[in-house]
Amino acid sequence: MPKHEQRPAASPAPDREESHRVVIIGAGVGGSVTAFRLARAGIDNVVLERGRRWPITPEGGTFPRIPSLDRRLLWLQGRAPRPGPRWLAHLIEAAGADALFRSTGLLDVLVTKRFSVVCGAGVGGGTLVYGGILPQPRADVFRRVFPAEIDYDELDRTYYPRARRRLMGTAFPDDLLAHPRYRSNRLWRDALEHSGLATEQVVSTYDFDVVRAELDGTATPSVTAGQYFFTGCDSGAKLSVDRTYLARAEQTGRTSVRPLHNVLDIARRRDGRYVVTAERLDTAGTPQERVALTCDRLVVAAGGVHTPRLLVTARDTGALPDLDAAVGRQWGTNGDQLPIIRTDDEPTGAPQAGPPNLLARNGDGDMLVTHGGLPLPFETKLMLCAGVGVSDRFGHWSYSTAESRARLTWDPDNDTTARRAVTDLLRPIAAHLPSGAKTVNPTAAYPLILHPLGGAAIGKATDAYGRLHGYRGLYCLDSALMPGSTAAANPVLTIAAIVERCLDHLIDEFAD
Ligand SMILES: Cc1cc2nc3c(=O)[nH]c(=O)nc-3n(C[C@H](O)[C@H](O)[C@H](O)COP(=O)(O)OP(=O)(O)OC[C@H]3O[C@@H](n4cnc5c(N)ncnc54)[C@H](O)[C@@H]3O)c2cc1C
Known part of the structure; x- marks a missing residue:
């Protein structure tokens, strides 16, 4: 059978179907910037997010506190992660803590024998758990890492200041x-x-008045108790993107965020529309129903682990066979x-x-x-x-037919x-x-990777604006677009700036 006629492995029929103009996968940095820009331009969009919302309340208690063990800490693994270092598996078993890995928690950890990769899960993505710092890379290092068509001076003039302002740095x-x-x-x-x-x-991205309120005892001690990195701030001091970009998108009424919607696969129909299959979960992670969403424009923004995983799987199972060979490559750790x-x-x-x-x-x-x-x-x-x-x-993602999954x-x-x-x-x-x-x-000795980047590198797997080669109306607008690095700077500011730059160029074709 020719490559483009291969069919993805048959998955059960959906319980429900919906049709939309634009679907965005992931409510993290890239997904939130995209939703905001589209909503502001009057374009309706639906954001599918596998994790839950983490609303700040006056009572506190929104987030699990480190280092206490709490079911809300870890994203569904079904069981303690394996393969991993043997000591970790023993420790988890000895503590009878397998149940910790069965919840729609905050931190998604990909554990391998030689390294682990950590990402956030929930509306806000990695910014729920990030340290919140927004350094800008130096021009010379940026030019060494990024393709020449991404003009540092333009980012410096327009997009870095804009992203810093909208992220509330x-x-x-x-x-x-x-x-x-x-x-x-x-x-x-x-x-x-x-x-x-x-x-x-x-x-x-902190509201320092709230930090001062923590110190004078009028807000829940969070960032001032070290509870801000690997977890969220109960006081609300940390301004994750669900409270900045995405909140502004939702206020327009044009963005509909669907928490607890885990995307299983993506494909394209003969008529050129995309089909996204998602399972709706309860907070324990038990699937409630299967939904198929068709759309004209599909933005993949599931982050530096799940965007390459979804794209490589789609290409190599025949669902999106014309994706470029560069998809999956140039994956790095910053x-x-x-x-x-x-x-x-x-x-x-x-x-x-x-x-x-x-x-x-x-x-x-x-x-x-x-x-x-x-x-x-x-x-x-x-x-x-x-x-x-x-x-x-760099490393790469590839699809293992024997295991029916993409591997890093x-x-x-x-x-x-x-x-x-x-x-x-x-x-x-x-x-x-x-x-x-x-x-x-x-x-x-054992790398703990917090900045997974690449796998759909700009200028290689996509054009200079995040359009994935091989398909019209299919985009990657998140950390996977970075060339395995954001040039010796923590990535969020650069991701947001580059996605802003892409959308300035793309916005008309979303409206078409
Ligand atoms: C502990 C920690 C500290 C960090 N500190 C900093 C820092 O101080 N400064 C900085 O710049 N960066 C920091 N980072 C990195 C930063 O958080 C990420 O680079 C950034 O969030 C990536 O943005 P993104 O849009 O690519 O993905 P994300 O923000 O990770 O968003 C992707 C979203 O997609 C969702 N998703 C994934 N798969 C699916 C699916 N199948 N279906 C539906 N939804 C899905 C995820 O749940 C997630 O919400 C830190 C990261 C960690 C883990």
Whole structure:
């Protein structure tokens, strides 16, 4: 049978069908920017999101708190993740904690023997659990990583400022540092001042008035108790995209968000319309019904794991056979590192407050490091840092017919340079902390990847505006569009800026 006539594996008939102009898969960064831009242009759109809503309430308690075990923490795995490191499986079994993996929780973890990849699940996507920091990459590093048709100067002039404004980025206000909860941020600031490194005030998506309210006892302690990274802020201090871009889209009445709708597959009909099959879940993750949504324009924005997974599966099972061979390739980690500074005798405070206040870059601009508070209620004499760099090589997604699923191949050696660069960058900082500070990097032995990027790289799998080659009306507008890296900067600002840029160009064809 010729390639384009192959049929996807037969799936059960849907319980219900719907027809729409535009369907967007994923209510994270890319999906929310897209929904907002379309809604503002008067174009109706439906956003399918597998996870739940996480509404902030005055009573608090919206999010699971780290490190307590809570069923709301992890996205459905059906069972404890395997294969994974053996110790993890043993620990989970010993704790009788398998049930933790059967809920529509906040963190989706892809566990393999050699690394894990973490993404957010829920309306707001990765921004529900992200650190909220929005650095802009340096021009020279950006030009090294991105194709020439993506003009840095244009992004710098128009799209970075616009994305920063719409994401509600704010520079860290220095008055907070006087509070005892910010002891580790003060240590960080003092060490950076003496290190001679180039530093910048961090811009992040927090409402700092709410942070001040946390400190004066009128809001639930969240970001000031280290509860902001890997989880959300009960106080509402963190402005995830469901509260910025997506809220504005929904206010227009043109965007309809469907939480707990897990997309199973995508395909194209003979008449050129797309069919998205989704199962509606209850919060325990039990399927309630199967819905088929047909549409003229389909935007895949399921993030750096699930967009490549959906696209590679669609191409290699024959549902979308004309997708380019570049789909699945150039998948990278943004050179992610999570090193820790041990300050030995110097207390770092407990709990430590976030978010990060200052960032430092190395001279080449290809490693950026920040420090933000740890969510532990006791003194640790530790400072958690986060480094982002540029990978040496990339991984890829491919479809395994034997296992009937897409698989990720990535080698930790791909990030050797980033691992060295983060240690080199932290050395002069640790040297200016009170005596005896040492850096350890647990993610060198077992990478924990927070920034999955690529798999539908701009200018390769798509044109310069996110149109997937091979199909009209099919787009990738999220982290999968990044070329495996956002040039030594945390990715959200660049994802939002590039999706804004794509949509300036594409908006008319959504309206056609
Ligand atoms: C712990 C942590 C901290 C981070 N800190 C920062 C930071 O400080 N700054 C920064 O810039 N970046 C940070 N990131 C990375 C950032 O969150 C991601 O790069 C960003 O969210 C990716 O945007 P996206 O639109 O591609 O995908 P996402 O925001 O992940 O959105 C994708 C959405 O699609 C949904 N989805 C997936 N599959 C399906 C399906 N089959 N059906 C329906 N819906 C589906 C997901 O549930 C999700 O809501 C952090 C990430 C993590 C995990």
